Amino acid sequence: MPHSFSQIVSLTCPQCGQDFSAEIWLIVDAGERPDLLARIREGALHNVTCPHCGRQEEADAPLLLLRPGVASPLLFSPAQQTTAEQDREQAIELLNMLRERMGADWRDEWLAQGLPAVPRPFLPAALSDDPEAALRQMAERAQQEIERLLAYRLYEPLPGEGGDIPAGTPMVCPVDPRHYRRRLQFQGQRLWCPEHKVALVPEEGIGG
Structure with a gap:
């Protein structure tokens, strides 16, 4: 009996509203299914595509991974919209299923x-070859995205506000003018001090 296990589940496409079936893998033995391990590493194991409209999304399902030959061969990845109690129940259910499917090959240790x-x-x-480096790269990408979103908010033009201040005007933080200073890139732009969370004001109007 194969160790890996999947279920056919019924899904409803949130885009077109049509029902369809998809195969969702719940237990993967990396030794017998290296193709599924590759999909896990790509973050695509539970990706499903609606056959009616082509919309792609990720099915929310737990996963028990068996990696023969490593120090800790079992690894559980819970579903993303479940409670801690549901995660525990699903982990126990998948472990019992894998134990039954493996028979004498199962090891309690x-x-x-x-x-x-x-x-x-x-x-x-x-699961990457260098987990620490991969996690650092993920953290760097997350930080870059945060900075990008923050910069967008800080430099977001607000119609009707500051429209009379011409581009190029030096703007400063009213809490501490020496702390933060920027020039308007275009008329109508509104700038914010990222530390004090206040709108910048024209430098010429500060402190006489």
């Missing part, structure tokens, strides 16, 4: 230190 769990967004990084 695999759970001697408990069952390691990895949140789904971090699973590809945890």
Whole structure:
């Protein structure tokens, strides 16, 4: 009996409203299914495509991964919209299923230190050849996205506000003018001090 296990589930497409079926893998033995391991590393194992409109999305399902030959061969990745109690119940259910499917090949000592769990967004990084480097790269990308969104908010033009201040005007933080200073890039732009969370004002109007 194969160790890996999947279920056919019924889904409803949020875009077209049509029902369809998809195969969702819940247990993967990386030794017998290296193709599924590759999809896990790509973060695509539970991706499904609606056959009616082509919309792609990720099915929210748990995953138990068996990696023969490593120090901790079992790894659990819970679904993303479940409670801690639901995660525990699903982990136990999948472990019992894998134990039954493996028969004499199952080893109780695999759970001697408990069952390691990895949140789904971090699973590809945890399975990479250099997990620490992959996690650092993920953190750097997340920080870059935060800075991008923050910069967009700080430099977002607000119609009707500051429209009489011409481009190029020096703007400063009213709390501490020496702390933060920027020039308007275009008329009508509104700038914010990222530390004091206040709108910048024309420098010429500060402190006489």
